[in-house]
Amino acid sequence: MKKHNYSAGPCILPQEVFEKSAQAILNFNNSDLSILEISHRSKDFVAVMEEARALAIELLGLEGKGYQALFLAGGASLEFLMTPYNLMKENGKAAYLDSGTWASAAIKEAKFFGETVIVASSKDENYNHVPKGYTIPTDADYFHCTSNNTIFGTQMKEFPTLDIPMVCDMSSDIFSRNIDFSKFAIIYAGAQKNMGPAGTTLVVVKEEILGKNGRNIPSMLDYAKHIKAESMYNTPSVFPVYASLLTLQWLKNLGGIPAIEKINNAKANLLYTEIDRNPLFKGTAVVEDRSTMNATFLLDTPLHTDTFNAMLKEAGIIGLPGHRSVGGYRASMYNAMPLDSVQVLVDVMKDLENKI
Amino acid sequence: MKKHNYSAGPCILPQEVFEKSAQAILNFNNSDLSILEISHRSKDFVAVMEEARALAIELLGLEGKGYQALFLAGGASLEFLMTPYNLMKENGKAAYLDSGTWASAAIKEAKFFGETVIVASSKDENYNHVPKGYTIPTDADYFHCTSNNTIFGTQMKEFPTLDIPMVCDMSSDIFSRNIDFSKFAIIYAGAQKNMGPAGTTLVVVKEEILGKNGRNIPSMLDYAKHIKAESMYNTPSVFPVYASLLTLQWLKNLGGIPAIEKINNAKANLLYTEIDRNPLFKGTAVVEDRSTMNATFLLDTPLHTDTFNAMLKEAGIIGLPGHRSVGGYRASMYNAMPLDSVQVLVDVMKDLENKI
Incomplete structure (x- = not known):
């Protein structure tokens, strides 16, 4: 029976992604090998990773603008702590917009690293709107917002123009609408809405903002190390990255x-x-x-x-x-x-x- | 043409895992839905996660011994820092055996958290053997070793009996040989050798050792939080966990x-x-x-x-x-x-x- 899948994520993906990825499990690229058993260092998978990274940048209109795309593990929840680890100075501070459950979860993790200013919150109205008219401290190390609040059904329609780096959790609406993505220093998104199955997270980083906060960062939490290793610092989530590539290809073909x-x-x-x-x-x-x-x-x-x-x-x-x-x-x-x-x-x- | 896949990881998996997981992408459990599009909170996937966690404990002979199995994201490389974060005290120290490249990578991350004593190293002989006859400081917060050194082809045949917690990276030989697994406080292993495709990491934790080091731990790096959430603190890597379950089922059926x-x-x-x-x-x-x-x-x-x-x-x-x-x-x-x-x-x- 035909199902209409309204799940909030993991969620529906294009039918051709299911068909092509199932085929790749049985025989990937006519190699007589499964996508599940090939080395992540094999020529075939390196090509998948390179195309996925380049296509994400292309679809977001960020080519030639100093951005790098990474496919990391751990989900957007890991980015809640990687963002402050990479951007917040020792004794620095960060500004956050509290527009929903996930914004609030990101704020909780930022507090491990330093002063976290909540510029506005709609919590008292059960997050039924996106706060507006707030002031962002100009001396914050960065401003963090959430573009779409999955649980409450609200979405930011406008983003501020700032002199400090802007970080955005776009997990639930990336690749869904046109935004000037070059406004952001870091965009991150768990794959499992518009990009692919659960198990990988897209992180788009403007390279020039890294390496400036003076912290000694554990390797796996350091964006610069992941960029240097071309998103293969350790074994990536091979299959989720491949299925994400198929989804991005589907989107490109659609226009x-x-x-x-x-x-x-x-x-x-x-x-x-x-x-x-x-x-x-x-x-x-x-x-x-x-x-x-x-x-x-x-x-x-x-x-x-x-x-x-x-x-x-x-x-x-x-x-x-x-x-x-x-x-x-x-x-x-x-x-x-x-x-x-x-x-x-x-x-x-x-x-x-x-x-x- | 029939291939004989000797890749070091990701690597060969049982043929039935390829067939069953490809089928689940087209139609999972006769639900008319793909395993890639179902919610991780759905009854069907919660059952997958529960069975995978229980089967890992059963196969390791750890039932009723106070252990919890988690399927986390990030790879063993993330465990290199989660282990010290969860076990090393502020101003404490840890003891490490340097038996190869990955042991050495684990040591590097432990140093972010405190004094890291290398009890022995075979680096000078290009890791052609596992060091022996070393002394482990009795006041260390834990001892860390690597059961199998993929790159150098060496394997620990015996493990010490200690009064301090023992942590072992078993990424490349877990589920391959009988060991008294109850000697260990934490066992971790990236899935992509003996357990499944890349994208999830098995962590087996003796619950009683947690919460004793006095550190304030970011949520995603806190084993206790993952245990409390039954390995669903955030969206898990649905497909890699499912394929891992199929592999563990294959192993159980084999004996x-x-x-x-x-x-x-x-x-x-x-x-x-x-x-x-x-x-x-x-x-x-x-x-x-x-x-x-x-x-x-x-x-x-x-x-x-x-x-x-x-x-x-x-x-x-x-x-x-x-x-x-x-x-x-x-x-x-x-x-x-x-x-x-x-x-x-x-x-x-x-x-x-x-x-x-």
């Missing part, structure tokens, strides 16, 4: 970020229009900050929950329950989610209205 | 470590007997320390190199070149390598002798 952004906007418009029109539903995020990736909404009354859930199941829709901190529903419409699947969800919402 | 140890000994005996018998070859590791996993050997003269390499290629043997620091050849015969493949290599060695 890159400009093309997917149109599709993502169409999906989001379709769903939010129904949420606003249908008297049985209401959105939880303030309208101006609504995420194109994760739409969070509630049923008007718990009386309809069982009926709606049964209809979702009947339609093959999975992964729709909201995070426990928000409740209700969360429709994650990452890059690989087709417009048709969003139409199936909207049809179920209309059917519920007709049935009640 | 576990006692069964594979017999096969590994037979493979090693077959190859070392030929290395010693054939006048064209000589081993590089001292005989008593020879590894059952990685056999390192040289041709008697470079004159035969091209001929031998061509014969290897003709026989479908790949991954045999030695590491640049030793030269010559390295035959990695991990658990999934069949005895037949070793026979193919031995036959080529005999053929070379007949041809010359």
